[in-house]
Amino acid sequence: MSDAISESRVDAAIDSVQPLVAIRSLSKYYTRGDQIIPVLLDIDLDVFPGDFVALMGPSGSGKSTLLNLIAGIDKPSSGELRIGGVDIVLLADVDLAAWRAANVGFIFQFYNLMPVLTAYQNIELPLMLTSLSRTERRERVEMALALVGLTDRQDHYPNELSGGQEQRVAIARALITDPLLIVADEPTGDLDRVTAAEILGLLDRLNRELGKTIIMVTHDPKAAEAAHRMIHLEKGVLVH
């Protein structure tokens, strides 16, 4: 995919193209006893196909909560949340799980790899929910391994890999099902500058070369620079 096309995708956000993520008056509260703790207040947000969005804000502002809602692993208290035209708020848990498997790639701050599986098996894991044959899975995993530059480490277990390598495995796992959307919660939060820059470079390639839409939560302004667009959250409210 050429740069020209992905640039034009971003520009197209202005009118013709439908947003991939459409959020309307989304709120999230927690209740503790009779006390109501608002976490997200009346959020409106559109993310367009091919976007690379950095979600920033102080600790406790609700970044992870918003990202989790978009990724379909948490439920809002009210509001609408359409992704690829599907209002995921209305999906039953079972359907939501299937929807996530098909449409969302996850990247976590602490990688969240299965310690008992090798790099190869970790990357293959999401494909177990598809009907792909063993050979098809192998082709895909080998491509993903090559993309993140870990072909020679495929038989290593997570505890035999560095943090940066683990995160690369996680990235390969996130894109193995070719999802619409990749969500990353502080993907460089546990890495040093140099390694962080490598990971950000990789995300940038996913966005530019594969056209993946990425929403990334980060504290780090340097990391945010990799994105095309920055969104700020302050105490549960979006400040543009």
Place this chain on the structure above:
Amino acid sequence: MYVALLVLKNALRHKLRTILTVVGIVVAITAFGLLRTIVDAWYAGANASSSARLVTRNAVSLVFSMPLTYAQKIRQVPGVASVALANWFGGVYISERNFFPQFAISAPSYLEMYPEYMLSPEERKAFLTDRTGAIAGRKLAELYGWKIGDQIPLRGTIFPGTWTFTLRGIYDGADKGTDQSTFFFHWDYLNETIKKQFPRRGDQTGVFVVQLKDPQQAAEVSEAIDATFKNSLAETLTETEKAFQLGFVAMTEAILLAIQAVSFVVIVIIMAVMANTMAMTARERYGEYATLKALGFGNGFVALMIFGESLAIALVGGAAGIALTFPLARGFADAMGSLFPIFFVSEDTLLMQFAAAILIGVVAACIPAWKAARVRIVDGLRAVA
């Protein structure tokens, strides 16, 4: 296939914990099997008994005997095929420790009634033609290293003096349930010897064994026999051989119940231990379960992983426990000598051990699996940080 891989690898993650749990299950399943086998052995005599045979004894107590003349009268009761005599001897072989049952029997008729005691024609003939001859079960003979022709002295307790018998035959059991630890000799020999010393004790016997023409008639024939001796000097009590044997077991019923209770308690305890292990294991992995769920795996998959791991551990322990029960039961039987003439691990016991292992695995996984399935993904993910 992936579940199996995850289950296996997860089970081996904390090797020491898994090994200790497996050891616990092995001990519990083995103990369970052994205790049940002991209970079985206690009931074995009754289970091996034939429903085609009745036992007639003195209504007052087994300790009292009945006159020999009863045999003729019993034979005349409709439905009776044949009658044999048997008398408990209660002798001591070398030392009190060496307990085994000894009976004086009316040899040809008694042996015909008990085809499960298998004797070669030669040995049978040798026994029948030797007044002081005796036969012993294979296990008993092996226990004391007796060979055909050996002189076996028994010191009488009920009947005074030292009685020496010549071993003329060694019988085998028709099946595993047949008692092979009994010693038989001729009632005639006992009777004649006793008559010389204590004429009043002669021509008496402890029990009559009655062969029925039709096992269905056990109740009627029993009543008819007892009616025959109603209001006589020695009234009789006739019951099926099984009921007669169970009468012995009943005396120790409380002990048996206690043993059975302990065997179940052992299983319950290991269940609690195993449940604790699985709860601990699952709690450590909430982050992983949450990650799997985020990736789209269902609650069922997570539950399956936990059940799989729990069952795998329980079944490995169960299998080892079952395997270990056999040598242990043999060792126990040997140590007990002929106290339990029939001592083997039954199929029912094996099935119960297997069922117990599965139950342990399933029960232990229930709560952790339910909790892991219920945990919210976002809460589980927070556990990683």
